[in-house]
Amino acid sequence: MQASHDAHAAHHDHAHDDHGHHGRAPGLMGWFTTTNHKDIGTMYLWFSFIMFLVGGAMSLVIRGELFAPGLQYVSPEFYNQMLTLHALIMVFGAIMPAFVGFANWMIPMMIGAPDMAFARMNNWSFWLLPPAGTLLVASLFVPGGAAGTGWTLYPPLAVQMGMGMDMAIFAVHILGMSSIMGSINIITTILNMRAPGMPLMRMPMFCWTWLVTAFLLIASMPILAGAVTMLLTDRHFGTSFFNAAGGGDPVLFQHIFWFFGHPEVYIIALPAFGVVSHVIPAFSRKHLFGYTSMVYAIAAIGLISFFVWAHHMYVTGIPLTGQLYFMYATLLIAVPTGVKVFNWVTTMWRGELTFETPMLFALGFLFLFTVGGLTGLVLAITAVDIQLQDTYYVVAHFHYVMVAGALFSAYAGAYYWLPKWTGFMYDEALGKLHFWTSIVFFNVAFFPQHFLGLAGMPRRIPDYATQFADFNVISSIGAFGFGFSQLIFLWVVLKNIKGGETAPAKPWDGATGLEWTLPSPAPYHTFEDAPVIKDEHLAAAH
Amino acid sequence: MSTQSASRYFVPQPSYWPLVGSTALLIMAFGAVLLFNSVPHGGLVLLAGLAVLTVMLFGWFGRVIDESEGGSYNLQVDQSFRWSMGWFIFSEVMFFAAFFGALFYVRVLSVPELASPSQSLLWSGFSGVWPTAGPAAEAAKTEFHAMHATGIPLLNTILLLSSGATLTWAHWGMLANNRKQLVLGLFLTVALGLTFIGFQAYEYFEAYTHMNLKLSTGIYGSTFFMLTGFHGFHVTLGATMLIVILIRSMKGHFTPERHFAFEAVAWYWHFVDVVWLGLFVVVYWL
Ligand code: HEM
Ligand SMILES: [Cu+2]
Numbered sequence: 001m002q003a004s005h006d007a008h009a010a011h012h013d014h015a016h017d018d019h020g021h022h023g024r025a026p027g028l029m030g031w032f033t034t035t036n037h038k039d040i041g042t043m044y045l046w047f048s049f050i051m052f053l054v055g056g057a058m059s060l061v062i063r064g065e066l067f068a069p070g071l072q073y074v075s076p077e078f079y080n081q082m083l084t085l086h087a088l089i090m091v092f093g094a095i096m097p098a099f100v101g102f103a104n105w106m107i108p109m110m111i112g113a114p115d116m117a118f119a120r121m122n123n124w125s126f127w128l129l130p131p132a133g134t135l136l137v138a139s140l141f142v143p144g145g146a147a148g149t150g151w152t153l154y155p156p157l158a159v160q161m162g163m164g165m166d167m168a169i170f171a172v173h174i175l176g177m178s179s180i181m182g183s184i185n186i187i188t189t190i191l192n193m194r195a196p197g198m199p200l201m202r203m204p205m206f207c208w209t210w211l212v213t214a215f216l217l218i219a220s221m222p223i224l225a226g227a228v229t230m231l232l233t234d235r236h237f238g239t240s241f242f243n244a245a246g247g248g249d250p251v252l253f254q255h256i257f258w259f260f261g262h263p264e265v266y267i268i269a270l271p272a273f274g275v276v277s278h279v280i281p282a283f284s285r286k287h288l289f290g291y292t293s294m295v296y297a298i299a300a301i302g303l304i305s306f307f308v309w310a311h312h313m314y315v316t317g318i319p320l321t322g323q324l325y326f327m328y329a330t331l332l333i334a335v336p337t338g339v340k341v342f343n344w345v346t347t348m349w350r351g352e353l354t355f356e357t358p359m360l361f362a363l364g365f366l367f368l369f370t371v372g373g374l375t376g377l378v379l380a381i382t383a384v385d386i387q388l389q390d391t392y393y394v395v396a397h398f399h400y401v402m403v404a405g406a407l408f409s410a411y412a413g414a415y416y417w418l419p420k421w422t423g424f425m426y427d428e429a430l431g432k433l434h435f436w437t438s439i440v441f442f443n444v445a446f447f448p449q450h451f452l453g454l455a456g457m458p459r460r461i462p463d464y465a466t467q468f469a470d471f472n473v474i475s476s477i478g479a480f481g482f483g484f485s486q487l488i489f490l491w492v493v494l495k496n497i498k499g500g501e502t503a504p505a506k507p508w509d510g511a512t513g514l515e516w517t518l519p520s521p522a523p524y525h526t527f528e529d530a531p532v533i534k535d536e537h538l539a540a541a542h
Numbered sequence: 543m544s545t546q547s548a549s550r551y552f553v554p555q556p557s558y559w560p561l562v563g564s565t566a567l568l569i570m571a572f573g574a575v576l577l578f579n580s581v582p583h584g585g586l587v588l589l590a591g592l593a594v595l596t597v598m599l600f601g602w603f604g605r606v607i608d609e610s611e612g613g614s615y616n617l618q619v620d621q622s623f624r625w626s627m628g629w630f631i632f633s634e635v636m637f638f639a640a641f642f643g644a645l646f647y648v649r650v651l652s653v654p655e656l657a658s659p660s661q662s663l664l665w666s667g668f669s670g671v672w673p674t675a676g677p678a679a680e681a682a683k684t685e686f687h688a689m690h691a692t693g694i695p696l697l698n699t700i701l702l703l704s705s706g707a708t709l710t711w712a713h714w715g716m717l718a719n720n721r722k723q724l725v726l727g728l729f730l731t732v733a734l735g736l737t738f739i740g741f742q743a744y745e746y747f748e749a750y751t752h753m754n755l756k757l758s759t760g761i762y763g764s765t766f767f768m769l770t771g772f773h774g775f776h777v778t779l780g781a782t783m784l785i786v787i788l789i790r791s792m793k794g795h796f797t798p799e800r801h802f803a804f805e806a807v808a809w810y811w812h813f814v815d816v817v818w819l820g821l822f823v824v825v826y827w828l
Contacts, residue, residue, distance in 0.1 A: 025556055033556035115553045117622040120602075124560030131568035142575075163579040170571035177567075180633050188625040192618065193551065218633045226640025233768065236578045238758030240676055241644055244665075247676030247761030249652035256640055528550060 044101030051093030080148030087151035112195030183214035197533035209274030272409035284351030285510035291540035357431030361412035372400025393453025419503030423521035444478030675760025
């Protein structure tokens with residue numbers, strides 16, 4: 001395949017070679033200026049991992065403080081800042097960029113495109129992230145410290161904070177620009193750059209999940225930008241959006257924020273679904289079961305996610321009818337999500353299963369994401385949530401979906417495609433060690449939090465009543481174990497970049513898709529001329 | 543513009559413009575943070591960032607225009623541009639939706655709620671009649687005048703609608719390869735747009751000097767100035783883009799078949815127009 005591709009390229013005249021065959025410029029400047037989707041994907045992935053370590057370190061500050069009742073290491077103010085930055089950095093700096101990294105690397109290779117539709121803008125989408133990260137981290141060092149409102153940035157507290165809050169606001173603006181440009185790029189690439197012969201309804205599932213995710217981002221990030229802009233003007237220019245004395249309402253912020261915030265959780269979850277939808281079939285040596293229903297489920301989840309936002313606001317005094325509507329609407333999302341879980345399980349049914357690291361992480365995802373989904377259903381029930389709102393039950397719930405869900409899926413994808421990226425097989429034993437330590441410590445850290453929440457321990461408080469002490473000790477031990485386990489992954493990747501067993505073009509015998517027709521590592525430029533699509537390259541068996 | 547299109551999809555060379563843009567935004571963010579918190583020289587930092595951003599915009603868009611005129615963009619690239627502009631405008635629609643949503647929320651929910659008996663302990667005697675600057679201002683008997691739909695707003699509606707018509711007329715000129723009509727149509731559109739901005743500035747001046755209507759005039763002032771202000775900012779952007787297109791048209795850019803930049807700006811202008819109609823109805827009129 002590649003040989004014929006190169007032969008083909010040689011026939012092209014120089015005018016074309018002009019813009020096709022340049023590599024990356026040498027040195028750091030090369031990374032600053034690159035327009036290559038693989039370079040940019042790599043930068044996204046590294047950036048997200050570094051931010052993951054930074055955010056992780058903050059979470060260990062939190063868990064260290066919570067190791068015992070009483071205040072030991074940090075002040076309540078600093079605790080709040082850690083909590084806020086941890087969440088903002090994990091959500092916007094670690095998980096979201098990780099999946100954009102996958103999108104950059106894989107979507108052009110999956111659909112047979114030479115690059116992303118807008119390669120130069122793609123570079124900007126990435127290089128907006130470091131300034132935003134800088135603003136967030138630097139805000140710790142300004143007078144008054146970083147924002148301490150929690151990642152939800154609720155007024156009136158958000159209106160009263162110091163200049164660290166402004167830095168968080170501008171960071172959100174910049175992150176929003178990055179997401180919107182990235183999403184426009186991804187949508188356009190998928191809609192306009194598929195190789196001839198790849199219909200939408202047979203393109204790889206990861207592309208479908210990103211198509212819907214990009215739509216969610218374009219529709220919801222501007223809403224968040226609007227919300228924080230109103231915060232900014234309320235803070236500095238005397239507007240009254242969230243001030244009852246002027247006729248506004250702090251609850252208004254919650255409506256606007258969660259109109260963004262709930263789609264946001266699917267922005268994190270959908271690409272994770274996409275990755276798992278590649279890994280599970282590959283290691284089951286079967287086609288994904290129910291491709292079409294999967295596509296409709298993704299679309300349905302995306303759509304419904306805009307109409308459930310007030311399930312975060314049951315205790316704000318919204319009317320009973322509102323509570324009922326938002327409860328039923330939220331429960332409705334379980335239907336398409338259930339379809340997906342059913343399809344993944346059915347894909348494995350009577351498959352020839354093997355359990356390499358990507359598959360282990362995908363299964364970890366499947367089990368634990370489902371647990372997080374089920375506790376989500378519990379929380380969706382108004383009468384229950386009135387008890388559980390703002391307790392550790394909520395913390396347990398969203399870490400099951402975001403860590404054991406999204407993060408595990410990202411790991412599954414990373415192990416799955418690493419051979420394609422670096423040309424070497426990773427160390428399977430280390431990979432398995434990474435998986436088993438992660439899943440064990442994850443549950444040690446977060447499962448007890450369900451009990452803490454049910455017993456009434458509030459979240460976002462650095463101190464707690466002594467009857468919560470035992471479970472908190474267990475949780476903190478798990479958190480530190482989980483945190484240090486992640487360094488195994490760093491080790492695996494560094495080792496893998498240096499070398500290892502040479503990876504064949506298709507290291508997984510059950511994998512399908514265009515990306516596996518390319519040699520490993522994938523050449524710098526791929527599919528400059530559209531490949532000929534054969535039936536076996538397409539998703540959804542016919 | 544060259545008549546033959548590149549056979550392959552155009553993938554640009556490495557470029558330092560994105561990096562320049564990111565640097566600019568970082569400087570601007572720091573400048574704004576300093577300025578808003580009354581730290582000396584914050585404004586200067588903000589301006590410096592803005593200057594870098596301007597350089598970037600000239601450099602980057604200049605590059606794109608060169609590539610376009612050099613014939614690098616084949617029809618598939620053109621199609622990509624169309625998709626992207628459509629989605630960009632959609633993102634702008636959603637940005638305005640946040641502010642329209644805030645307006646509907648306060649009018650339908652929070653202001654009536656503040657005037658309801660359940661709030662009488664805190665805000666007794668609040669009438670809840672729109673336009674309002676909120677219970678605190680009402681209790682202090684601070685008066686202001688609200689904007690009326692007739693007068694300047696109506697005139698501005700007519701101006702913007704006519705500018706949509708002249709723009710379409712310019713487009714017809716383009717399609718018929720009638721350069722004079724194209725340039726004249728664009729010129730008229732720009733003129734109408736600038737007049738609109740002028741009127742808007744005058745309206746703001748009146749509000750501040752004679753009507754005691756300010757950004758800080760409670761929720762009415764907040765929603766009025768933020769909605770019309772962001773709209774005015776978008777009109778300014780649109781007018782700037784129109785001016786660029788006008789200059790390019792005078793330089794002989796575009797062909798009847800290939801003129802995506804023109805169409806993109808036209809879509810944007812119509813979008814700004816539609817937002818105005820929404821503003822006219824729900825901000826000025828109702
Ligand atoms: C090493 C793994 C992690 C640990 C030990 C950890 C720990 C914590 C802790 C202790 C809190 C504070 C809960 C509270 O008092 O309310 C928290 C909050 C939070 N975490 Fe994590 N976390 C981890 C990973 C993640 C990841 C990967 C994400 C996101 C993708 C994430 C998202 C959040 C969010 C959104 C909050 C809520 C913050 C708020 O209340 O505003 N966490 N985390
Ligand atoms: Cu939600």
